[in-house]
Each structure stands twice: as structure tokens, then as C-alpha cells.
Amino acid sequence: MTGAPVPEPGSSPDTPAGAPGTSPAATLRPARPRWQETLGLLARNPTAAIASLLLIAIVLIAIFDDTLAAEGPNDIDVAERLQSPSWEHPFGTDDLGRDILSRIILGASVSLRVGFLAVGFALVVGTLIGLLAGYYGRWVDDVLMRFMDMLFAFPAVLLAIAVLAVRGPGSGNTALAIGIVYTPIFARVTRASVLGVREEVYVRASRSVGASDWRILTRHILPNAAPPIIVQTSISLAFAVLAEAALSFLGLGTQPPNPSWGLMLAEGRSYIELAWWIAFFPGMAIFLTVLCFNLLGDGLRDVLDPRQRTQMSGSGAAVAADAGGEK
């Protein structure tokens, strides 16, 4: 008997999974992360929680901009020009005597609107392309993703600039330009997660009982591909706000006299040594908003994306090797 172990049906590690369908549990769809649970976990992550609260505040400011911007953001008052921060003008005034705080408040709605529109566009178009490419594969995949690769090969800022050159400057076109730039990223993320779940048992199971493609896509694949897309949305919002500011800074985005944070920075740049506050505070506003979206994205990734979560325990495989109960 020496050296010839008896193969044991019950003990070979691949036996339990070897016969799909025998165990009822195998065909069950993995539980979707419930919203409440997600929010609960998010609340326990202090950075993400603070970032969310700040974002809510920023969004509220953007919504009630007219009420909050007490002083008319476009009221020119030459007597009050280039005032340093004071009680009356907490962030100072610019070269035309306009109150910087009021303009930042109004700028919030411009920046966020462009950001949400851009990401909304990229999200819808990109996700759709990713779904189709990932689910149908073959030539659909080839054609769509090759096209996405081409867009991706373009330097992002330059692509946006080119789009704006075609369509002319302005907030709406800025949103479109940024949206186009981010579409390939959503397409890639979605496609990757679709490929990940396409061959799962529950998807094959519902296909075998004759569910339509549309039903499989919306009921099974999309919900399971959702976590990385949600994370990507938050991070893209950060970059969209940043890109809007950059394009406006270059004079291609939002046009004066509308207050956009990037535009205010550009206007303040020439006065930087005389009146640092004109450029400083809008930059701070961009920075904070972008930071919050990024932190939220990070927090969401920790909560939603299990692949990243396992990576967090740096204690290594040694522990995972036998401490089975830890899971």
C-alpha cells in the first residue's frame, strides 16, 4: 500500500465543485450587495463618510446657489476691486470688484452640472458599449473595442480640445467633450466585468431555461457588473470636474461672464502677485470637490469590490492558508 494513496471521492479538493448542478446552492445567484448594507459599511469608513457629507453640502450649495450667493456674482463694483479677504468679502473681490465667494458658489453649479452631464453621457454610452461588446463577443466586441481603443489612444485633454474646436466653446459642449473622453473607460470596465460573470453558473442556468438576452443582461449581468461601474462613476466625476476646470482655464469651456472655477483661476492668474485670493480660492474649491469624489470612490471600492478587498489584508497567504474560519 505504500506510496499508492487511495483516491477518495470525498476528499479530493475538486470534487465538490466537480458536478455543477448537483448542489442547489451552486445555481443560486450570489446575493446582491444591498444598498443599506453598502451605506452602513460606507458610514464606518470615516474618510468616505466625511467626503460624502461634504459632497452633499457642495451639491446643496450648487442647487441653492441663487439664494446663497447673497451678493450678485456678476455685480461689478470698481470701487471694491481687488479687495483682500474681509468680513464683508470672506474670499476677497476680483479685478472687477465681484465677490469671489458668491462666484465660487455659482461656479459650483456650473462645475457640477458639467461634471454630472459628462459622466452621465459616458456612463450610459460606455456601459452600453461595454455590455454589448462583452456579452456578444466576437466581431461586435472587436469592432466596438477597437474603436474605443482609438479614442483611448488620444491624449484626453487634446481629444476634449478637438471636440470643443468642432463644436465651439461652452458648458454643454464641454460636458459632451469630457463625456466622449471618458466613454472608453466605462466601456472597458463594463466589458471586463461582463466577461467575468458571463460564464457564471447562474447566467448559464438562466440562458438554458430560455431567458432572453435582454433579460439576462439587465437582470443578471448588469447588477453583478455594477460595483466597478459605480466606483468608476465616482472617480470619473472627480476627473470630469477637474477637466471642466482645465478646459475653462484654457478658455475653451465655460465662457465669461459665467463664473466657472477654472475660468476664475485663469482670470486671477494675471493678478496672482497683487491679489493671490482671486486664483487661490477657486482652486481650493476645485481641489476639495475633486478630492471628495475621489475619496468617495475609494470608499466605495473598499465596500463594493471584493477583489480589492481581499488585497487589503497584507498579512499574506500564510494566514489565509489554513485559517479557514477567518472568512
Next chain:
Amino acid sequence: MTGEPVLEVEDLRVRLRTPRGPADVVNGLTYRVGQGETVAVVGESGSGKSVSVLALLGLLPARVATVTGRALLQGEDLLTMSPSRLRQVRGPGAGMVFQDPMTSLNPVLTVGRQIVEGLRAHSDMSKAVARRRAAELLGEVGLPDPEGALDRYPHELSGGMRQRVVIAIALSNSPALLIADEATTALDVTVQAQIIDLIATLQADHGTGVIWITHDLGVVAGIADRVLVMYGGRCVEDGTVDDVLEHPAHPYTRGLLGSLPDLAAPVGPDGEVPDLTTVPGLPPPPTDLPPGCVFWPRCPVRADPRCETEQPPLAVVGPGSGGLEHRAATWCTEGEAPSAGSPAAGASSRAGGPAAGATSGADGPEGGGR
């Protein structure tokens, strides 16, 4: 059978810090390994067997793991020695072979380099000498064309060949103790047999003590001198391989044996083969061990009221053989008759396993995915 002790482990305990609180993964393990002797540590995944040996060599992350007890390797306590001394002991003192040969070699370094660096860490061999020695070692573990293999990368070798390389690395500094952690689990059955033979041969040649960690009782029967059955981080039964496999005293051991087909068992009159049984349920989480017998939640016997509340001590249950006692940690020893009926030991647990059929296949030993 038992020579000078190579390793003496006394009351080894490992506690891990986990997000869900402290986990007692190993709870008071005591055993010894003699020269040229093979001790098999058997248990399901999650029983703490791998952690117990990783703890010996200080391979658990110190931030997470607290290890207490004593572990004398050739008289020197591994658990209290300095990190630099421990590093010197890893290799010449104890070599280790891991479960998965696909991942336990560095994919971006050549096989030769990975052996040579181990050799040169413990001696002032020149590169050329170390390389020659590495080729010898590869020949010794049965790699065809050992010279050529030195310059191969792990992905260019099959799983069995890679495991031979891992063994060559483990043996390169002629260790007094070899720890094989599920060393054959990931391999094909035929390759498994070859590897087992290889280790047995090398062991006989060098007088190495071997700790063989496995869930595979078939392997145990073939190679071990002594067996230690682990469950929930505790030793629930130990003794010579004959005592434990022929007269299992603990219900868990019997359950394990029940899930092993016995080729020697008499075939029924209609040619029917005795049913295989499994042990239903999963091991308890180490963060939350039961107060009494660790096996109580899954135990089909539960013969004694103390089972639920009081932890049974490891007590002598049989006369033992080969100068070694047969011990088990269970309250169910009195009135334990069926173990006398020798080959069909599984029958006893089958009688008491009501839920066995319901979860068939889901949880043989090592059933959970890793």
C-alpha cells in the same frame, strides 16, 4: 522506530488577530518527531494544521500572530530564538515543501537561481560550486536533464516537476526536519505517488524527520509512523498509525475514516460496496470555539452530558504500540465498542450520522474551496 528527537513541540498555541476578533487557531499542541520518523498531521482545512507548522518557522506575520509554547528543534527553542538565528535555522534546520507548486516558486527567476540562493545563504560556496550542487540536487529529486533544468523557468516545468524543485530547495541544506504541507494535494494521483516515494527514499537516506501535513488518510496509512488528528486547533487523537487507523477512538477520526473507501472491506453478497459517509457540517470558526468538546456541534455520538460543556482532556485510550500511547480527547470512550471491529471502522459513525446523506459531497474533509 523512534530515534533521537529532532523536534519536540510542547503546548503550541497560535492566536491570530482578525477583523472579527482574536482567533485561537492552534490550541495546545504537543508532539515530537524522531530522527527518520514521519509524523502525519491530519485534519480538514481550517483545523489549524498549516498554521501550526508555519508558526514553528516564524512564517506567520508577526503583526497578526501570537505564538506561545515551546518548540525545540535539536534542543533549541524555535519560538524564542532571535530572528537572525531563526533565519539560519530555516534551511539547514528545517526545510519546507508547500502545497501548490504552481505558486510556491518565483515565476521570474530561474530554477537554478532559486536553489543556488538557498545554498549560498547558508554557506560561503562560490556560485559555480553552488550551481554544481544544485544540479546534483535536481538529479537526486529525479529531474531529467538536471543541468539544463537549472536555466529553466518554473512555468516551463510541469506541476510534478516543480514540486520536485521545491523539494530540492527544501532539502538543499540537508535539514534535520522536513515539513511537507499538503505537498501532494495539488498533484495528479500518479505524481502524488512518485513524490511520496521520493520523500520516503530521501528520508531513509538522510535520516530526516518528517512532518507530513495532509487531509488524505490514504497517504497517512502509506507513509506515516505516527498520526496526530487535529480538529478546531486541538489534537483530538494521536498514536501510532496502526492504533489510530485501526482503532479510532474519537468520533471525528471515525468520521474521517468513514469517508475513506476501504478496499479491504468485504463486498456484500450482491456485490454491493459499503456506503461512504461524510462528516456533515463545517469546522467551528476559530473566533468562536465551543466551550466543550470542539467536535460537539457536528458530533453524531454525543454520548456524555459533559460533551457540550466540558473540554475533554487528551487521555490514554488504548494500550498503544511501538512504545507510544494511543490517546484521544473525547468523553465518548466508555461504551465505545465498535472500534474493536477492525476494518469497517466507518460503520460506527455511519450508524450515528443521521444527516450524512443530506449534504453529500459538500463537505468531505478539505471540502471547502480555498
Next chain:
Amino acid sequence: MVVLAGVSVIVFSLVHLVPGDPVRLALGTRFSQESYDALRERSGLDQPLIEQFFGWLGRALTGDLGVSFRSGETVTSLIAERLPATLTLAFASILVALLIAVPLGTISALRPRSIIDRFATVISQFGISVPDFWMGIVLILVFAGTLGWLPSGGFVPIGEDPLEWLQRLVMPAVVTGVVSGSVITRFVRSSMLEALGSDHVRTAQAKGLPTRQVFTWHVLRNALLPLVTVTGVQLAYLLSGVVVVEIVFSWPGLGQLALQAVQARDYPVLQGAVLLFALVFLVINLVVDLLYTAIDPRIRR
């Protein structure tokens, strides 16, 4: 190659969709019909679009990218003029980025969840979120304005005055380097964590290798692979996408050239620049692939 061909088609059609008559823009407000027609003919704009495209493509393959509408110089010479500044800034930035990212990412991977790790995470999060042009302006305010240590912008070739070259390079390189470095830090951290957790590290430890050796050959060596990829991506971005920082620091790079071309509807220049960026992207991808083959034996054939 397919991508490059596609890109040139897109570039071409995009550029020709731009509204506004470039000839009219080039000539200014007062011109005669004759000079208008002459310039139109000279630039080949009177030809059908398809012919224009293939004509352009054919010449582009021989290195002739046409002549700028605005200045009358050849596009090739315009680009060549800008190339040193762009290359200098890109490589200086990637150097700064790696100097930040490798130590910071490594330390935080070695001590996950420690104070240092949290600090590094916050810093990299800041670096990713900060608007680079704003950071540039603030740096100029502090170091060029208040302290007066550094010039506020411009580029001097290294051959002319190495010290001034360095002085003018510091701020823009730090700005773009911090942003790229923050991205790379996160990659270094996660790939290092992955390498640290792999089984072969345990094998190396069990061999009794000194910690330093385990780290260098079994952790760092393996974490290098993802680092090469992300560095390549960042370099491609730096070679093409730092328009805004170039503007802030009056850095005469390719980004500025492209921006001016867009604003002036200077087709040939824009086409040339964008084609070059696409080419850079492809070349860097190729180099990354080659490097990969050199350091990862699994890819080698």
C-alpha cells in the same frame, strides 16, 4: 498599426469638421480674392476631401506634414522646435514621479494600515485631486513671487545654460511629477502588496534567505512588472497631455503648439501634432511590451 490608421482618419475628419475657414483666418481681415484663391490652391483645400486625405497621408509617411497656415513654416520644423522642451519636461516629470512613488508605495505596502500607509494614501489622494494648473500658480506665487528663488516660467536649452535650464525646469516638473507620482504610488503599493502576499515569498523565507534578499529578488523584482506598465502610461500622458501646465509655465512644448493650432484653425499643425501623439502612444506601448518580455520570462517565447 490599425489604431494608428484609425487615428489618422479620425484626426483628419475631425479637423475638417471644424467650422471656420482657415484661409480666411490666415489672411486676416483685408485680402483680395486672388490671394484667397492662391492660398486655397496652394494648401490644396480646393481638392475633394478624400484626395486631400490621401495626399496628406502619403506625404506624412515620407515625413512631410505640410506647411502651417499661420506662420508658413513646415509642420515638421515647428514640431522639431517644440520637441526638446516637451521631452525634457516629460522625462524630468517621470523622474520626479518615480522618486516619489517607489519609496512611498513600498513603505506603505510594507506597513499596511500603519500611520505611514495612511499618510501616503492621503498624500497620493491629494496629488491625484489637485488641479495641476492651480498648483503651478501657487508654486509660482510662492517660489517666484514671494521668495523669488525660481524664475516663473520659460524654457532654456540645456546647452545654453545648464543652471538656468534646471531652475526653469524644477517647478513644472514638480507639478506634473506630483500628479503622476500620486497615481504611480497607488500602483506600487497594490502590486507590492500582491507580491508580498504570494506563496513564493514564503518559500524564499523558508529557505532562510536574508530579509533584504527576499525583498529585492522575490518582492521588488515581481512588483516591477506592473510598475513598468503604469510608468509607460504616465509617460505617454506626459508627452502629450500637459497642455495646461505648459500654459501656466509658458513652456514652449507640443501641447501649447496643439492648442494654438486649434485656436487658429491651423489644420496641418494640428494634424501633425495629434498624429505625433498617437505615434508616441504606440511607441511607448511597444517599448513597454519589449521591457515586459525582458523582465518577465513567462512572456518570452
